[in-house]
Amino acid sequence: MSLVPVERLLTPSRAKSYSACPRKHHYAYTLGVRSTSNGSAATRFGTAAHAAIEAYWRERAAGADLAVDDDGHALLWPSVDRALADHFDVLGEEQWVKLRALIELYCASWNERAVEVLAVEREFQMPLLHPRSRKQHPYYWLGGKIDLLVRLEDGRVALIDHKTTSSDPGAGSDYRRRLLLDPQPTIYVAGCETFGHSVDLILYDVLVKPGQERLLATPTEKRKYTKDGKLYASQREHDESADDFDQRIRTAVFGAPSDYFVSFEVPKPAAELNAVQANLWAIASELLRVAELGFARQNAGACFDYGGCEYLPVCTREASIDDARLYVRVGPSPELTEAARTAA
Template sequence: MVELLTHSRIAMRQQCPQKEHYHYVERLRPREVSWALSIGSAWHRGLELWQRGEVDEDGAVRTGLETLDWIRPESEEERYKLQLERIRTECMIRFAVRHFKPRRLVAVEREFEIPILNPATGHKSRKYALGGKIDGICEDEHGNLWILENKTTASIEQFKQSYGMSQQLTLYVYAASRVFDRPIAGAIVRAVQKSRMEPKRRNGEVVETWEDFRDRLLAEYESNPDKYLSEDEVIRAPEQIKQFESELWMECLERNWQARSGVIRHNTSNCHQYGGCPFLPLCLGVEGARESMFFVSSTTHDELTETA
């Protein structure tokens, strides 16, 4: 059976092979809500249907927020957090719908699965394939194809610094050129910055209604579009695509070696980065952690429709 390698899976193995094994092989998912992932999914879902022309602004908001309905807060603090993130997500969707430039879309949420090729021989891997989902493919006024990526970020300026070496953008440009059998001009990256604003407080107590907070947050976005929104064209040189193709084949060889050796490495320098690895209790052998802190997902790749 061919194993699917996506950008997310490749990137997670770069962080830590053991982390990737827990997530993609054992399909373990933390029971605790990941707000960053949940908000990103809600924002993407709302924009997806809007880009397809299936909903207007209100419909995009409604569709996006529906993806958060599975969250069941068990305390007043959790209920506050959920409502806060729902309003933040709504404002980001409305802001994006109002300000993103219209594009001539060729495809929306395009999934792909293509053979991984040995760049030296052209032979395809018998064990691995490259897969993923591209937010969109658009065509400019000159007939050039571009991939379209929608992102949320904590900082627009810091996010832009990642463009040059972004493996995801390189992978999608490479994959799209093979799927459509024609050159891809590059990537159009559309980003909205997440706000940290909260309802006003006095002496520790909230004194602003949720409706007033939503109006104030949306007004903040609308008054500072250059701060909170960007649309940039990112180009990939042929040398970068060639380098990626070689590294992708090396990824396959390294995975084969790992499978033969039976050893899964731990990258201990990653255990406490970005708030800490959710799988750390498993690596430490904490009793009962697997049953109490994780569940087994029915899907290997949560971002795709492919199931395990």
């Protein structure tokens, strides 16, 4: 594969960042500066889930045997356990308990299926073509990294995208409609062709974060007692223990698995490729213009989306982008490999 420097790669994440706010794109992809806070709680949860899922599929790809417990239930592979453990501190115990239950459910569901793993976390690059003339863009290429490509039991090749959410991802939901508007799968389908696979369908695997929170002791001043001196049944004397919370989450998740792991197929979006290329071509042209001007405009309408923009303190002039306590220089597209970042 011919690698272009990462500065010249237009990934779906990069296009999304520019579309949301050109100034945000400038900080993240031109300066290559990211927040030291590991993002919002939702981002941290999603990152941890992706790491555990990647570990699972790497074991599947390697053909590793599954160990089982005394009751015959499959155990998590140690690499999956390690991926979870690595995120304990950044998530905190309650979120971690939820994630572990979801990952166990996810792995148990896929353990049942005899699919062939074709690619895990694989990067691709390809020329960005003008939608009508097919001329190659003079500067930008398309790039990205697919989560997973498998051959299903019926022989169809599925591009699998993993998501975590606290929203309802059921049929007809806004969450699902938003996914259907996302250009990323269209680009990734084309990307899979660069390493020789023709995709038949997109499979979304969505993990739904349990909404239950740990139960806390009722504040002393709000406690009410019955005539015989017992605390009202709806009130608590002590915080719920970590073990009890863990058990409650597991009971909820494994008692109604289809509420917490939603998997649905959408057909290969080949017909949209031209429209997506047109959109990306327009973004690529705007990026060149921004570089020429040396100025990226702000979109104040996006500052509070998805839990708040990580560059908000800079735009409100409360902090400097050079403040090493808040920001770190990671280079553009840190999700891509070092090879892609440094290739000439």
